[in-house]
Amino acid sequence: MLVVRGALVVDGTGARPGLATVVIEDGRISAIGPDARITIPKGATVIEGDGHTLLPGLIDCHIHYCLDAGPDSLRSLEQDDPTVTAVKAVTHARATLEGGVTTVRDVGSRDHISISVTRAIRAGIIPGPRTLNAGLAICMTGGHAWFIGRQTDGMDDVVKAVQEQVRAGADVIKFIATGGVLTPGTSPGAAQLTLEELTAGVAEAARAGRRVAAHAHGAEGMKNAIRAGVHSIEHGTLLDDEAIELFLTHGTFLVPTLSAIQSGCEMGKQGGMPDYAVQKSVALGGEQKKTFLKAVKAGVRIAMGTDAGTPFNPHGRNAQELRRMVEFGMTPMQAVEAATHSAATLLGLENELGTIEAGKQADLILVNGNPLDDIALLQEPKNVVYVIQGGRIVKGEAGSSTRR
Ligand SMILES: [Zn+2]
Known part of the structure; x- marks a missing residue:
């Protein structure tokens, strides 16, 4: 049994934060309330939370375990020895968890490596977040990320590509609907898979009970x-x-990945990113600032996603996305909700994860200070002093908690 006592609780629902005690039993939150009202069970391990904030474990809806955040990480993935990529992916999973991210969605790996890594996490062999995988991203021939994705020719082939990902163990399906920054010769503004192909692919994913990004x-x-x-x-x-109208009428989520584009803008040139990618990042970077704010103001549903693994966007610093969301116009509370309750809802896990409520899985982080006063503190892994996953302490000093 585990108890976190006296921390400021930001519960992910958008409710006003307050000091509370949280009791965890059998991997789940069994009670939450003001310190005076909660009796601490005998034999429980108690973490003293004074001066700290307790949040739901963060959820990142867009990462790539296979990408190493180097200056040309998508192309270098193609050239790397796949075994080396797998080893890197293992270290990326651990860094992500230690950065306070307890759930991720990997939306494109090479050779289904991320699915294998996830199996090792689920088996308890290596530490890592709860992970949903897309397998290979499905694109048109020569489309964005084609050199590691699944290229398709027409509707029937798109359907087959979906079936292949499901067979390989994908939890979600990823389609490439336009060009991208890191693929030479593609334009981010240009449409790629057609409406007909996407419709056929979404229908096949639905038959298999999979959501689509x-x-x-x-x-x-x-x-x-x-x-x-x-x-x-x-x-x-x-x-x-x-597009905003369509987002609103269909209830579609936006996963903005500000960190991918903005890291390229800030560090691409001096960091050795290829010229075409720097130019595309800079062209998109200024627009993104405006379109993001427009979407927020219009009430588009937003879920946090970083594109971790893209150039200068390392695994473990995922929470830099919340800082950028706030810099670009969200309130700190909105950014926290995007990274907790909203993200869980996009992944279909809102009954299990994303808020601190009795009955939910105990995926929690305890951080130094108050991120609602300074959202940037979340991006430093050293400020995440405890990570609790399914009721188990997976990061944190056992010595700073006491046994009752
Ligand atoms: Zn991506």
């Missing part, structure tokens, strides 16, 4: 994907008014 920067491809019925648009950088 679509990579889209440009408005045309984004609208195709929303009309086809995808659950989330990844990036959404060049959305226009019509």
